[in-house]
Amino acid sequence: MDKNIILPKVEVGRTIGFLEILDDYGSKVDIAKIAADLLLDLDDVLPVVDTAEMFNFIKVEDGDLTLTKSGLEFVIQGIRGRKKIINNCLNNTTVFQIINKEINKDKEKSMDKEELLSILRTLLPDTEVENAFRIILEWGRHGLVLRYDSEDSQVRMI
């Protein structure tokens, strides 16, 4: 496992869809096989795998993927149950912990978009941070951890 993963790399929908597909295979599947079956490049699948692994939904061993107990539990939940699980995962994810800490320090209890982009630039020196921002926002909103108002560009914790 890549211990350098501190934030989700892909969108909510792709991660959940991937878990559904894994669940349908029923047991261990080779990463290359899944990619081939889905007509996707390995390059497209790997960041999804990283994200699912970061949340401890899947286990990766010698190129084989399996759903963990948490992953199986997640897949059988309905929308409400899944949001609860994701909320929990995000509270244990580094980037959201950093955002939470910084926002709590702020008088207005909010963080400007530029400030978050700046934090991301420090954490991810070689990455396009606008994309990372968009993905983090999506997870944060989906997991009911943060709110974003595009009118005043402020991020707030829920």
Next chain:
Amino acid sequence: MPAVLELKNIGKEFYQEGKKIKILEDINFTIEEHEFLAIVGPAGCGKSTLLKIIMGLDKPTKGEALYHNNKINSVDSNMSIIFHSFALLPWLDVLENVELGLEAQGMKKEVRMNKAIRMIQAVGLEGFENAHPRELSTDMKQRVSIARALVTDPEVLLMDEPFSVMDPLMAEGLREELVSLWEDKYVKPEIILMVTHNIEEAVYLADRIIVLTQRPGSVAGEFEIKLPRPRKKRSKEVYKIIDAITALIA
């Protein structure tokens, strides 16, 4: 059980540069309550045109389409349609886009808002109420479309290739959610009619599949899918049906 929707000898043709082009021919079928019907067929077979005729957005050249025994002449407020492109209003946020479906019904603002909020939760968009369409991923945008289409409690939901311009992983997640919505007693619709070129998707989702031929589209065959949901995509039964449909189209 009386049919909710009935298509009788539907034909559609138009003229292009003086030549007559037949898109649909001799389409006959009915849809009953609690049915999830998929229409599959090759590109250009007229399946989208057929959907528009049912929605009241287009008129057949021959035959008639009936909704509860009444000829379909115009758009009925008991039917909603979702396309593969989203048509969300970019200057409205998610909540306002979903509420839009209710404005025409003359509901009080508070009632509208509560209905919209509940629908937003039902499609998994809780947390995104104040987001604008440009901030949303493709699948999230489609969820807004679904919420907006269902917030008016339509009896019939029509879908034209709803997952076709989407990342395959996102489409997968959305299909699963559609199955949940379909099985949810508290969410109408009573009937879903989905047009798709994706045979696997049709077999995974539908109770019955109507297969159209190449243009001019006519009914090549009908398949009943009696498998319980959720269905295993990689099962013998599913593969058998997919093969049979593919053989019919090829």
